[in-house]
Amino acid sequence: MKIYVGTPEEIAKLAAERYVKLLNEKPDAVLGHATGSTPLGLYAELIRLNKEGRMSYAKATSFNLDEYVGLDGTHDQSYRYFMDKNLFDHIDIRKECTFVPSGLDTSDSTAAAYDKAIEAAGGIDVQLLGIGNNGHIGFNEPNTPFGSITHKVELTQSTREANARFFASIDEVPTHAVTMGIKTVMNARSIILMAIGKAKAPIIRATVCGEVTPEVPASVLQLHPDVEIYLDHDAASLL
């Protein structure tokens, strides 16, 4: 694992350069994207660089990690909506090449088809991840099997509480989500994990220095050959 530490602005800029390099070397790259607060600085930087012509997404494909069950893409808390508003609407990617798991059709066959679609696209070149306070990656909550592929999950109370800030009340936070599995994530050729803020410091320590265990889903990343971790000073404070 390579670890980069800086201010939130510095790590956003540094991580963005990875995308410039990748998209220039491989214009038809397959990108795995995440939602949440953490990637917002990176996405703003990617939009700026794309508008400056430093790289193009015209031939790229995107697969998002996860989606809430029950929300369709027009719901302002759906992850499809988030991605459109915070990235896709502002870069030159073809919308039809951007994929987010369906929050409405949550059958096992549709979930499995998501993994098949990733494979058919050639596999993910760079998967971006945030991390939950409980170590979740995507919505793979503690004790998700490392061999899991895209599947429907029940969100833990702590995840629903953490995400309640985006909804009118906790009762409106969906109880379930569809997420790429841990195996789906580990199949990516390279992984970028980002974390910002003091609240993430203990789980970053457990992820990087702790035992590899399904109790800390992100600890599986220790087994991946190409992981870069971008942390602000607060998130890195217990390393």
Ligand code: F6R
């Ligand atoms: C988002 C996702 C989640 C978040 C994590 C951190 O698509 O899969 O794992 O990355 O919950 O969220 P933030 O960045 O809001 O702290």
